[in-house]
Amino acid sequence: MAPRRRPYVRSAMAPSQPPPMLASGPLGWLRRNLFSNWWNSALTLACLYLIYALAAPLVQFALIDAVWQGADREACLPAKGQGAGACWAYIHAKFGQFIYGRYPAAERWRVDLVFLLLAGGLIPVAMPSVPGKRWNVLFLLAVFPVAAYILLFGGWFTLPRVETARWGGLMLTLVVAISGIAASLPLGVLLALGRRSALPAVRLASIVFIEFWRGVPLITVLFMSSVLLPLFLPDGVHFDKLLRALIGVALFSAAYMAEVVRGGLQAIPRGQYEAAMALGLGYWKTMRLIVLPQALKLVIPGIVNTFIGLFKDTTLVLIIGLFDLLGIIQLSFTDPKWASPNQSLTAYLFAAGVYWLFCFGMSRYSLFMERRLNVEQRS
Amino acid sequence: MSNNAADHGGQGAPRGGDIAIEISGLNKWFGDFHVLKDIDLKVYKGERIVICGPSGSGKSTLIRCINRLEEHQRGRIVVEGIELTSDLKRIENIRREVGMVFQHFNLFPHLTTLENCTLGPVWARNMPKARAEALAMEYLERVRIPEQANKYPGQLSGGQRQRVAIARALCMNPKIMLFDEPTSALDPEMVKEVLDVMTDLARSGMTMLVVTHEMGFAREVADRIIFMDEGQIVEENEPEAFFADPRHERTRTFLGQILS
Ligand SMILES: Nc1ncnc2c1ncn2[C@@H]1O[C@H](COP(=O)(O)OP(=O)(O)OP(=O)(O)O)[C@@H](O)[C@H]1O
Ligand SMILES: [Mg+2]
Numbered sequence: 001m002a003p004r005r006r007p008y009v010r011s012a013m014a015p016s017q018p019p020p021m022l023a024s025g026p027l028g029w030l031r032r033n034l035f036s037n038w039w040n041s042a043l044t045l046a047c048l049y050l051i052y053a054l055a056a057p058l059v060q061f062a063l064i065d066a067v068w069q070g071a072d073r074e075a076c077l078p079a080k081g082q083g084a085g086a087c088w089a090y091i092h093a094k095f096g097q098f099i100y101g102r103y104p105a106a107e108r109w110r111v112d113l114v115f116l117l118l119a120g121g122l123i124p125v126a127m128p129s130v131p132g133k134r135w136n137v138l139f140l141l142a143v144f145p146v147a148a149y150i151l152l153f154g155g156w157f158t159l160p161r162v163e164t165a166r167w168g169g170l171m172l173t174l175v176v177a178i179s180g181i182a183a184s185l186p187l188g189v190l191l192a193l194g195r196r197s198a199l200p201a202v203r204l205a206s207i208v209f210i211e212f213w214r215g216v217p218l219i220t221v222l223f224m225s226s227v228l229l230p231l232f233l234p235d236g237v238h239f240d241k242l243l244r245a246l247i248g249v250a251l252f253s254a255a256y257m258a259e260v261v262r263g264g265l266q267a268i269p270r271g272q273y274e275a276a277m278a279l280g281l282g283y284w285k286t287m288r289l290i291v292l293p294q295a296l297k298l299v300i301p302g303i304v305n306t307f308i309g310l311f312k313d314t315t316l317v318l319i320i321g322l323f324d325l326l327g328i329i330q331l332s333f334t335d336p337k338w339a340s341p342n343q344s345l346t347a348y349l350f351a352a353g354v355y356w357l358f359c360f361g362m363s364r365y366s367l368f369m370e371r372r373l374n375v376e377q378r379s
Numbered sequence: 380m381s382n383n384a385a386d387h388g389g390q391g392a393p394r395g396g397d398i399a400i401e402i403s404g405l406n407k408w409f410g411d412f413h414v415l416k417d418i419d420l421k422v423y424k425g426e427r428i429v430i431c432g433p434s435g436s437g438k439s440t441l442i443r444c445i446n447r448l449e450e451h452q453r454g455r456i457v458v459e460g461i462e463l464t465s466d467l468k469r470i471e472n473i474r475r476e477v478g479m480v481f482q483h484f485n486l487f488p489h490l491t492t493l494e495n496c497t498l499g500p501v502w503a504r505n506m507p508k509a510r511a512e513a514l515a516m517e518y519l520e521r522v523r524i525p526e527q528a529n530k531y532p533g534q535l536s537g538g539q540r541q542r543v544a545i546a547r548a549l550c551m552n553p554k555i556m557l558f559d560e561p562t563s564a565l566d567p568e569m570v571k572e573v574l575d576v577m578t579d580l581a582r583s584g585m586t587m588l589v590v591t592h593e594m595g596f597a598r599e600v601a602d603r604i605i606f607m608d609e610g611q612i613v614e615e616n617e618p619e620a621f622f623a624d625p626r627h628e629r630t631r632t633f634l635g636q637i638l639s
Contacts, residue, residue: 274448275485279499279551280474282467289502293489 062086062349076340086346090338098350101168101328107160110151111171117144118178126365128372145182164242168323170354175242176249176314176324177358181307183250188257189296193287195262206258213255219316221248226320245317253310260302264295297373304366308359326351397424398457399555399586400445405454407440414440415451416610424554427587429597429618432607433633438590441607442557445588446477459554475503478548482560484540486532492519492543493528499551511550518546522576538569542576549580556580558589592637598622606630 019028034044065085067076069092076087091098100108121140124130152175155161167175194206213221225244233239268291276286296303318327329347332338398421405418414437422428430438443449444456447463447470456463458473487495496515500506506514519525522542524535532540541561548556558577562570574596581587581600591597597604597618604621606614606629614621614630625631 269485271481271483271485272487275479275481275487277448278446278474278477278479278548280471280503281499282471285502289498290487294487297489 060085061345068092072337073340073343076338076342078341084340084342086349087338087340087342088346090340090343090346091350093338094332094335097169097332098325098328099170101172101323102166103162103168103171104160104166107154107162110154110159110162114148114151115174117147141182164240167242169328170325172242172317172322173311173314173324173326176246176317177311179246180249180253180310180314183246184253184257184306184310185303187250187254189261189292191254191258192261192265195258196265210255210258213252214259218249218252218313219319221252222316222320241320242322245320245322249310249314249317253306253313256306256309257303260299260306261295263302264297264299265291267298268295297370300366300370300373304362308362311358311362312355325354398422399424399426399459400588401455401457402445403455405441405444405451405456407437407444407449407451407453414610415444418454418610418612420605420612422555422586422588424586425584426602427581427585427600428589428603428605429601430588430590430605430607431592431594431597431633431637432613436607437610438607439559442479442559442588442590445555445557446474446479448479471503475551476553477555477557478551478553479557480541480544480548480559480561482564484532484537484544484564486540486544486547488532491529491531492524492535495532495543496547496550499547504551515546515550518549519543521549521579522546523572536569537565538572541565541569541573545573545576545580555586555588558587558591560590560592562591562593594622594634594638606633608633 035041062085066088067085068088070076070087070089071093073090075089076084078084096105096108100111103111121136121144125133125136125140130136150156151159152167153162153164191206191210194202195210197203197206222245225248226241229239229244272290272294273286276290281289314324315326317324318330323331329351332347333344400420400422402418402420405415405420406413407415418441430441432438440449444451444463445458450465451463459476461469461473461476463469463473487498490498493512493515496518497508497511500511500514501508516525516528519528522545524539524542524546527535527539527543532543535543545561561577562573565573570593574593577587577589577596578600589596589601601618603615604618605612606621606625606627608629614625614627616626621630622634625634
């Protein structure tokens with residue numbers, strides 16, 4: 001008879017040990033991710049070289065050879081026998097113009113105040129931990145637009161009027177982009193709901209609207225709004241050029257937004273509608289409380305993508321003679337005082353940096369929101 | 380077990396009392412497909428009815444007609460004295476009286492358990508938020524998960540989710556509760572916790588229509604069992620008679636399959 005085997009029972013738990021040196025920490029990370037085998041190592045080295053080859057001239061141009069101070073073009077002219085770098089002195093000199101366009105210097109505080117109000121409203125809204133969201137949003141949606149209109153446009157109280165033709169630079173870019181963003185999201189949501197409506201007339205109208213605006217290029221829209229529209233309007237009817245551009249941009253991006261939102265709506269299971277109906281909620285309450293919060297969350301990346309596209313598309317207002325950031329930069333090339341070989345390259349670098357900053361900011365913020373919403377609702 | 384069944388048999392179906400739901404000559408088509416054929420059904424207040432039948436026989440469709448998740452084409456449905464027509468106001472009134480629990484829970488994933496429960500009272504009944512929360516906590520205690528009030532549905536087990544769904548429906552203080560296969564999406568070990576909650580509810584005198592294949596539950600709780608096949612009510616009887624002596628051939632086949 002074989003001896004009876006006793007079941008194995010552990011008598012003490014094994015203690016934890018620190019991981020081996022090369023398995024964790026920065027070295028371990030490098031080894032695991034960049035140099036795990038000879039092929040990966042070769043790729044890593046090749047990429048490093050590529051980055052170096054691209055970044056080195058840029059650093060050389062933008063930082064090392066750059067001219068930081070100077071009163072006019074003399075400072076930025078290349079000295080004999082060597083190439084010159086970026087002419088930051090020129091950006092510095094024109095900075096006010098790039099930000100405010102031809103807004104009268106004495107009135108620029110009004111623009112600053114609007115920027116401040118916007119930041120003051122937007123930052124607490126964007127930070128989830130700050131309380132009082134309802135009032136904050138109310139401020140942004142109701143108080144801020146009126147205040148911004150009065151401040152920027154003037155003609156009220158003792159503020160002198162500043163015609164929109166004098167607006168320009170980054171300020172104009174932001175005006176177009178922000179009013180486009182603020183108008184396109186709610187409009188897009190309504191259009192998306194309309195496109196899925198049970199009422200045939202509403203559905204048809206939404207489809208026609210969306211497909212029309214998605215079918216024409218923005219540049220055509222802007223061009224028609226400034227060249228063709230006045231031909232159809234009766235004499236003496238004045239319709240601000242900026243306003244026309246704003247409407248064009250808003251409707252155009254609303255159509256895109258509608259399709260993005262529709263994608264989100266389609267992903268909401270029928271059971272959600274049924275549960276809401278079974279509770280006795282009507283259509284609008286169901287949409288507002290149940291469907292849209294989930295659908296919009298799903299399409300945050302698409303929404304932000306549309307915002308970013310819109311932000312960059314604002315440069316097209318150049319075509320109708322509005323001088324946004326890019327427009328005002330190009331306009332400044334005509335100033336003989338600063339004409340130098342690197343003038344335009346520097347200015348475009350500056351413009352690219354500004355646009356990139358805004359777009360990258362939006363993109364990071366959307367990632368942050370997505371992650372936060374996911375953490376909240378999943379285990 | 381048999382004691383229990385006898386208890387309930389002893390209470391008897393409150394026949395002859397007030398009518399909660401009256402369905403007469405109900406017909407429904409999905410396109411050309413005739414799903415419900417000449418359904419007649421009276422449900423008295425406080426009655427517990429279990430509906431069973433093979434897949435596709437129209438059980439879900441029948442109870443979904445009662446709160447207008449499906450529209451019927453012919454016949455009359457009167458719920459708590461209100462006749463169902465396409466009048467939206469009436470539909471909303473009926474939905475407030477009728478709670479529904481779904482097979483797949485259909486909780487709102489972006490809201491916490493507590494918010495799921497207060498949504499209906501606050502937005503459909505205009506109840507102040509504090510009162511709705513107190514009410515919700517009361518019902519969450521009744522379904523034995525008050526400690527999960529601040530979790531999201533994604534963090535709960537299937538059985539817990541279904542109990543939240545029951546609490547959510549109860550928070551509307553409905554007069555009638557509809558259950559559409561409330562346990563068939565659950566792992567076996569969670570079925571009991573949900574059935575226990577439903578049994579409690581039945582004891583409290585709620586009018587209930589339950590589509591289920593849990594025959595133990597039917598035997599214990601139901602006042603009447605309805606067997607449906609091909610869109611018709613084939614047989615209808617008190618549980619003991621239903622199981623002991625099924626009259627119709629199809630009922631026998633069905634019971635044979637499900638009880639084996
Ligand atoms: N929206 C719909 N459109 C078309 N046909 C449908 C629809 N809903 C249900 N049906 C059909 O109607 C019939 C009855 O469906 P119902 O869901 O009522 O069956 P059931 O008895 O609940 O079955 P199960 O036990 O599988 O849930 C089925 O044949 C189904 O395919
Ligand atoms: Mg069913």
